[in-house]
Amino acid sequence: MSVADKGLEGVVAASSAICDVDGINGVLIYRGYDIHDLAEHSTFEEVTHLLWHGELPTRSQLAELRAQLGANMALPKPIIDLLHSFPRGTPPNPLLRTAFSAMAVYDPDRDDNSIEASWRKAIRATAQMGPLVAAVHRVSEGVDPLEPSPDATIAANFLYLLHGEWPDEVTEHVFDVALILHADHEFNASTFVARVTAATLSDYYSSITSALGALFGPLHGGANSGAIKMLREIGTPERAAPWVRAALDRHERIMGFGHRVYKTYDPRAAELKKMSRALAAAQGDMSLYEISVEIEKVMAEDRKLFPNVDFYSASTYTALGVPGPLFTPIFAVGRIAGWSAHVLEQYAHNRLIRPRSDYIGHRGRTFAPIADRG
8 A cells, every 4th residue: 555645745635626726836726816816806705606616706696696695694593592602711713613513403404415405505604604703702702793784795794793893995805805815725624624524425514514623723724823922922023033033942833834835935925914014004003013024034034934824814813803812713704615615516526535544553463351461
């Protein structure tokens, strides 16, 4: 049997037409479109249609998708009641994972696992992920969730549902771009586990719940929460370089740097860096951005490592008023579009994903009765 590299590095697990990552040249494409073009010209709803259907939408197709998303944003009341039933102080990650899984019970297509029903579930889940994340936060803060507006975008709705105030155009645009940048990333850990679950022909909600479980790990979506803790501990730009070098001397991991695939600058980080700077300038507080830039300089000079998507998302989300513990859950607000695309693609061309292991244990051992084992 051939032996795979640890962590399946470099192993091609399946074919997909959704997304490609060129780690050598730092290129990310969705359905053939460069991420920089999409970030500059598109919207999250357009990108969702692109990921799901392979083409950018026409005006009528976009209007139809927005109408479908708007009609499905409201959360079932039993889900709000469930959030209220959890112990106060529970972190948002397990709240989101458990509440999302429970939403399967209230889906109108609960007992229908056909491709057609799974498409409808994808629309509902994509519409409701933002309201669910906002509800998780508000309930944990002891305040009631707000009702989404069916006429507003996913980005605007999320910021309103989180803060209780509608965002201005600049703020909405920044968050909309952040959702685009997080919408998909080929066979990352959470997407792959979603496809593994879907390959068993389990239902849509089980597949996405599997993805949420993988997302919350600190080596995946959880890295952005670690990045903001680091920025706040450093405190000022002047302290950044000595702080990072001291941490490196202690062989500590600097969160938000390096990537399993990218060997150069993560293109998503480049876009987030621009947004972080623009928001900081608009708000008159450049400190987190400047600390981030100093850290980036040290890591490039001393370790030849570049930021990944988590690094500048930390300062960007902070400027948007998102609390640190919510950084990882809002990753899911964008990634639900990509997860859904991959689950649906897996259903359409399914083969059970069942790799082998390289067994390195004992062989030929003789069983001894318990009386002879001392």
